[in-house]
Amino acid sequence: MTSAPPPATTPVSLFHAAMGADFDRLHPRIRRRFSVGLRGGEACTGRGVMDRIWHGGAFVKPFLAVGATRNILVPREGRDVPFVIENVPYADTFGRETVSFVRTFDLPGGPRRFDAQMVLDPRGDRVLDYLGTHQHLATELRLRAEPDGSLLIRSGEHRFREGPVDVRVPALIGATAEVRESYDDRSGRFRIRVRVVNDWFGPLFGYEGSFTVSYTDVRRHGVRPGLRPVREEARA
Template structure:
């Protein structure tokens, strides 16, 4: 259990479970946002603007375009891009509590999505981040509260699954993601900065901006069509 704004108490989410006592060091608004889950019965929708979506060197673009076919990463750069993130909890095909992290970027000419579904590991020591419409890519995520109450999320090992194939993605072609999310009391907005880079080739992709959040009773609103992945992966 953890306190949230207004003095209420929310049941443990998958994020509260994996962070333990460190969760209480987050800004109260971040505690509210990351208390989304089946126990709380809440879904969260963030709406705002990405001040900048950026790419690394030119050779990165074909890989981003390929990933975008399955809603992984965003193949176009831009500024002042309207943005929506949908965090909705549900029980997946394998009986696991899952929280969507579906991001939609309203780029000129065509909206682009970056889909992820988060699941608690069997040991409860990490969050598994399944990427894309078919969950072919999976990543370990590690959460940490910073001294200023912001949240730092770092990715760990990446794995690729397709049929009988189940391999670790080598560092040469893999990437590390770092997400920093905070709450700006003066502006009344969440601020987010995402950076994805390769150990050998440097920065690949990222975005930064801000948004406001609204909450809804997921038992009433449900999971809208198209939010869940086409295929779900059970391998952790």
């Protein structure tokens, strides 16, 4: 007589739901950070320093400048740049559990933001990443635990949406993002590395640095004004 399989663990967050059993392979500190969600009721704020924010060739700068008007990417390079990342769960206008990924970089000349809001894809095995203040760009994200317990995130297809327009962003002007987040037990800090690459033109943009985090009760403190996007996109 074969025994029944153990019951599936109830996902604690949309990231846990997307990763399934692979979530348990993450470093415990990474698991805690990506357990942020409505079920747990916690928000996570990271504060640290980007050792480097870099850009590709000069042709990239006009695209970064346009994106910056909607808090997409960062139009300036820098070293030793203080930054804050705010991961706050909330229910969006359409009732979907959402977690903010709002990064603020304290660059010379004034702070710059890179906004993203994440929801679980209807298929349940990936995350949808809506970019910017108006969520005009959306991309699929695949999440994977690496052997050392770090989290690897890779982007897939990008779509542009505005009113009736819903089109795939061509590979010629699109890009693939790779994000690696890990925890350094010796320093007690999270480490982040982001790299955005175009298939035709090569590396476009990226940053790397480290940070510490603190957790707050989102049911008590709520979502601060200005963290949510101006416009929310219903299309998955």
